[in-house]
Amino acid sequence: MSILDAKDDLTKFRAEIRTWLADVVPADWKARMARASNEEYIAGQRWWMAERRKVGLAVPHWPVEYGGAGLTLQHLIAIAGEMARADAPMARMFTISLIHLPGTLFPHGTEAQKRHYLAGVAKGDVWCQGFSEPNSGSDLASLRCRAVRDGDRYVVNGQKIWSSYSMYADHCILLTRTDPDAQKHRGITYFIMDMRAPGVEVRPIRQANGRAEFGEIFLTNVSIHAENMIGRENNGWRVAQATLASERGVIAFEGAERQRYEIEAFYHKALASGAAWLRDDQLRREFMGFLAEMQAGRRMLRRVLAESETPEASASVLPSLVKLSATVLRQRICSFMTRIAGVEGQDFALLAEEPFGSPMFDFLSAFSGTIAGGTNEIQRNIVAERGLGMPRV
Amino acid sequence: MATPIEIDQATLDALRESVDAVLAEKCDSTALHAFVDGKTALDQDLWTQAASLGWLGFGIPEEHGGLGLGLRGLAILHTELGRQAAPGPYIATLCAGHAIAARGTDAAKKTWLPRIAAGEIRAAIPASLSTSRSAGLTLSSTGVSGTLRCLGSPDSAFVLTPAGEVWVIVELTEAASAVVPMWDRTRETIDIRLQQAKPAAILEDASGIAAALLQAMTLAIAADSAGAARSITDRTIAYMKTRQQFGQPIAGFQALKHRAADLATRLAVMEEMVAHALHRAAADAPDADIWTSLAKAETTENFVFIATDCVQLHGGVGYTWDYDPHIFLKRARLNEILAMANPALRDRAAAALAAATRAGQSALELDV
Numbered sequence: 001m002s003i004l005d006a007k008d009d010l011t012k013f014r015a016e017i018r019t020w021l022a023d024v025v026p027a028d029w030k031a032r033m034a035r036a037s038n039e040e041y042i043a044g045q046r047w048w049m050a051e052r053r054k055v056g057l058a059v060p061h062w063p064v065e066y067g068g069a070g071l072t073l074q075h076l077i078a079i080a081g082e083m084a085r086a087d088a089p090m091a092r093m094f095t096i097s098l099i100h101l102p103g104t105l106f107p108h109g110t111e112a113q114k115r116h117y118l119a120g121v122a123k124g125d126v127w128c129q130g131f132s133e134p135n136s137g138s139d140l141a142s143l144r145c146r147a148v149r150d151g152d153r154y155v156v157n158g159q160k161i162w163s164s165y166s167m168y169a170d171h172c173i174l175l176t177r178t179d180p181d182a183q184k185h186r187g188i189t190y191f192i193m194d195m196r197a198p199g200v201e202v203r204p205i206r207q208a209n210g211r212a213e214f215g216e217i218f219l220t221n222v223s224i225h226a227e228n229m230i231g232r233e234n235n236g237w238r239v240a241q242a243t244l245a246s247e248r249g250v251i252a253f254e255g256a257e258r259q260r261y262e263i264e265a266f267y268h269k270a271l272a273s274g275a276a277w278l279r280d281d282q283l284r285r286e287f288m289g290f291l292a293e294m295q296a297g298r299r300m301l302r303r304v305l306a307e308s309e310t311p312e313a314s315a316s317v318l319p320s321l322v323k324l325s326a327t328v329l330r331q332r333i334c335s336f337m338t339r340i341a342g343v344e345g346q347d348f349a350l351l352a353e354e355p356f357g358s359p360m361f362d363f364l365s366a367f368s369g370t371i372a373g374g375t376n377e378i379q380r381n382i383v384a385e386r387g388l389g390m391p392r393v
Numbered sequence: 394m395a396t397p398i399e400i401d402q403a404t405l406d407a408l409r410e411s412v413d414a415v416l417a418e419k420c421d422s423t424a425l426h427a428f429v430d431g432k433t434a435l436d437q438d439l440w441t442q443a444a445s446l447g448w449l450g451f452g453i454p455e456e457h458g459g460l461g462l463g464l465r466g467l468a469i470l471h472t473e474l475g476r477q478a479a480p481g482p483y484i485a486t487l488c489a490g491h492a493i494a495a496r497g498t499d500a501a502k503k504t505w506l507p508r509i510a511a512g513e514i515r516a517a518i519p520a521s522l523s524t525s526r527s528a529g530l531t532l533s534s535t536g537v538s539g540t541l542r543c544l545g546s547p548d549s550a551f552v553l554t555p556a557g558e559v560w561v562i563v564e565l566t567e568a569a570s571a572v573v574p575m576w577d578r579t580r581e582t583i584d585i586r587l588q589q590a591k592p593a594a595i596l597e598d599a600s601g602i603a604a605a606l607l608q609a610m611t612l613a614i615a616a617d618s619a620g621a622a623r624s625i626t627d628r629t630i631a632y633m634k635t636r637q638q639f640g641q642p643i644a645g646f647q648a649l650k651h652r653a654a655d656l657a658t659r660l661a662v663m664e665e666m667v668a669h670a671l672h673r674a675a676a677d678a679p680d681a682d683i684w685t686s687l688a689k690a691e692t693t694e695n696f697v698f699i700a701t702d703c704v705q706l707h708g709g710v711g712y713t714w715d716y717d718p719h720i721f722l723k724r725a726r727l728n729e730i731l732a733m734a735n736p737a738l739r740d741r742a743a744a745a746l747a748a749a750t751r752a753g754q755s756a757l758e759l760d761v
Contacts, residue, residue: 285739292687296665384650393645
């Protein structure tokens with residue numbers, strides 16, 4: 001029986017995924033990734049997507065007519081939960097392809113765009129996001145990357161930044177300024193850009209954690225056909241809201257579930273080996289506090305997911321509350337791990353095989369949570385203004 | 394356990410709303426201040442109201458005159474009582490009732506539970522359930538003797554307490570209880586002095602009673618803290634929207650918005666900690682004590698943090714007797730030290746986690 005054949009019985013569906021993961025995930029994948037070059041990492045990502053595709057789990061949440069399996073949110077939760085439990089690889093390089101692109105195209109794309117581009121994702125195309133600019137971070141709507149109409153094409157000049165995996169991307173979802181005289185939210189147009197088009201140049205950005213996952217994109221007279229516009233001209237801000245809302249908490253949910261297993265494995269080892277920190281009153285008590293917060297966070301994420309399918313979802317600040325609590329908790333946990341690891345914890349190492357085996361790497365990587373996807377400061381504005389009704393002045 | 398397994402969420406929500414509506418009217422800020430200033434007997438009035446509306450029987454089993462909602466009933470009531478910083482001996486009376494219902498003798502259940510559910514009597518319990526045996530009461534063939542600081546009102550009908558190796562129920566007279574004025578005027582502690590008092594009941598299942606009482610207390614205090622912290626934050630933000638400085642409401646300043654957002658984040662986490670602890674305890678899960686212990690420790694410390702910040706966010710008036718924050722801050726400080734010191738609760742959770750892990754069980758299942 002295949003996994004998808006069991007989709008009408010969630011318990012069986014889960015069991016099938018568990019069996020498949022036990023079979024397909026190599027025991028040493030983390031060890032290999034810990035030593036992997038960029039090229040090997042990319043190859044690993046493509047291998048993992050190919051494995052998922054074989055069992056119909058590449059794009060399980062899409063409608064059947066676009067190559068998906070038409071699964072529900074409950075199925076996605078089951079998949080994410082099992083991936084976490086099995087400590088399976090993450091398809092990080094495909095985040096935009098799997099989540100943000102369909103989240104944008106389903107409500108706003110043309111039929112031709114959906115058919116063409118979603119089919120490409122199902123085959124393994126990598127997408128990146130061209131939203132932020134060096135001078136447009138939290139104030140995204142101030143973006144200046146210029147697109148000028150020229151017949152049935154647009155000519156684009158400008159710069160994009162913090163674009164994850166853009167070095168490996170086939171396509172980009174791109175926000176441009178088409179009307180510089182309009183109010184800033186009203187002069188933005190949304191495009192699909194071919195990353196291999198002449199005039200597109202990507203430079204990787206090395207992060208504080210030593211890796212280079214995102215890149216800076218330089219656009220010089222890049223020509224984009226008008227048929228690759230998503231939505232209408234100057235209506236891109238509205239389309240972008242769909243992109244930003246598309247994540248719906250499933251990635252955060254999987255992240256929190258992964259952290260649960262990571263913490264549990266770490267604790268098991270500490271208990272078995274009689275780790276010194278367990279005998280230190282202050283450290284042991286601090287750790288117990290993390291567990292209480294972690295459980296609270298996992299419950300909140302389940303509420304985010306349940307709420308995501310209701311009409312109230314777009315006005316809710318629960319996702320912002322979750323982001324604030326979960327990302328700061330992650331930072332505190334990784335900080336704790338760095339402190340208890342002693343001087344060995346300062347040894348330079350990237351990905352580690354063991355949970356928190358490279359605590360400085362984890363600690364530094366935790367900033368991706370507090371800064372990316374709308375900084376925590378922006379989340380605080382959202383909570384205060386939309387949630388608590390505090391005035392904008 | 395007398396806790397029912399399945400309770401309709403809509404029923405619980407309706408109960409919560411009905412309690413909320415009554416308390417919001419009877420125990421608003423004006424009424425609370427009048428009580429704190431000694432001008433009214435709000436505590437007595439609320440108790441009478443609570444009794445007539447059946448609130449005191451929420452957690453008591455149906456066969457003893459209650460609604461049979463167990464810990465869920467306890468949590469609902471204490472969240473709402475906390476929200477209004479309502480005065481009265483609810484924690485002591487209802488947690489004693491819970492412990493007797495869970496691990497008491499049949500005779501003790503029959504004697505005391507219907508009277509608790511009806512609101513006829515109040516009970517006292519030790520303010521601290523610390524594992525140390527150095528202080529407290531002794532039991533000999535002539536009766537129970539010693540002194541003990543208890544949570545509860547001076548007119549408590551009985552005290553449920555450890556005495557030597559067992560737990561006892563001792564009936565109290567007014568002469569045996571001396572009220573101890575506290576900073577938190579919404580709750581009372583008493584010093585009881587017993588000299589060869591004949592216990593009304595001896596409860597041999599000492600560890601069972603102690604665990605049930607601690608579980609009920611930690612949950613009640615955690616729920617109270619979450620409700621109270623939410624309420625003082627709401628009140629503070631409402632004040633910040635009206636207070637003008639530099640020609641604008643101070644709620645418009647980003648530095649203060651971010652502080653308020655951080656309080657809202659803590660509140661969301663606290664409420665889920667209480668919900669998780671309640672969920673595990675109501676299901677009688679083997680890991681329940683881990684989560685009730687941690688919920689009390691975490692929520693009470695967060696309540697202290699939040700109430701402190703609410704004084705500060707009010708500015709000068711926050712430091713006055715006439716505004717609400719000090720009432721909540723004092724309640725927070727009492728909650729923090731009640732039942733068991735927070736470091737000891739975290740150690741208790743750590744020991745339980747280690748035991749579960751060694752037994753090959755995960756304590757991290759959510760089951761929701």
